[in-house]
Amino acid sequence: MGENFRQQPEEFDRARERLGARVAQFGYLERFADYARLLWEADVQVSTAQQDFFGISTCEAIYCGCAPVLPRRLNYPALIPPAYHDDHLYDEGCLVEKLRHVLTTRRKPPRTLRWFVSQFDWSEMAPRYDDLFERLARARRRS
Numbered sequence: 001m002g003e004n005f006r007q008q009p010e011e012f013d014r015a016r017e018r019l020g021a022r023v024a025q026f027g028y029l030e031r032f033a034d035y036a037r038l039l040w041e042a043d044v045q046v047s048t049a050q051q052d053f054f055g056i057s058t059c060e061a062i063y064c065g066c067a068p069v070l071p072r073r074l075n076y077p078a079l080i081p082p083a084y085h086d087d088h089l090y091d092e093g094c095l096v097e098k099l100r101h102v103l104t105t106r107r108k109p110p111r112t113l114r115w116f117v118s119q120f121d122w123s124e125m126a127p128r129y130d131d132l133f134e135r136l137a138r139a140r141r142r143s
Contacts, residue, residue, distance in 0.1 A: 001035055002057055003028045039064035044102055047071060048095065055079050059117040067109040069099050081116050088113075 004027070016026050029035045039045075045061035046069045052058075055075050062068050062079070070076040072089040080088050088109075090098035118124065 001025050001027070001029055001038060036060075036064070039066065042066050044069060044099070046095075046099060047076065049074065052076075056120075059120050062109065062113050062117045065108060065114065067102050067107075068113070069095070069102050071095075079117060079120075081112060084110070084113065 012026075016023055024041075025038055029038070039061050042061065042064070043066060045058060045066040047055075047058060048071065052074050055070075058068060058070065058076065058079055068076075068080065068088045070080070070089050072085070072091050077085060077089060088098075088102070
């Protein structure tokens with residue numbers, strides 16, 4: 001469902017052909033409400049990213065109740081409490097095994113994951129930034 005800023009990998013096209021009508025959405029959605037609705041309906045969010053600055057779409061999916069299946073690289077381990085790393089992070093070459101595990105256990109992810117990613121919501125982060133900037137400004141005035 002995400003926006004793509006580069007060429008689309010041909011693997012996505014092959015998967016779309018193979019899965020046919022079972023694909024609920026392919027490509028970017030203009031309206032955030034449509035995107036959010038599909039996240040709330042989804043069960044699992046998978047990433048194979050080689051580059052991701054933070055993982056905001058992963059946070060959104062986790063918040064909406066998706067069980068994450070994420071590579072054990074980049075910032076992804078920081079988005080999952082350490083106690084859940086083995087349940088949701090996979091090592092290179094182990095995506096299929098981890099995805100199979102998540103799909104066959106069919107458990108909703110613990111609320112702890114939702115609570116954990118909610119710390120990155122702007123309503124939580126803005127006061128922290130305000131406080132930090134205020135302390136920096138006071139320190140600058142003193143020097």
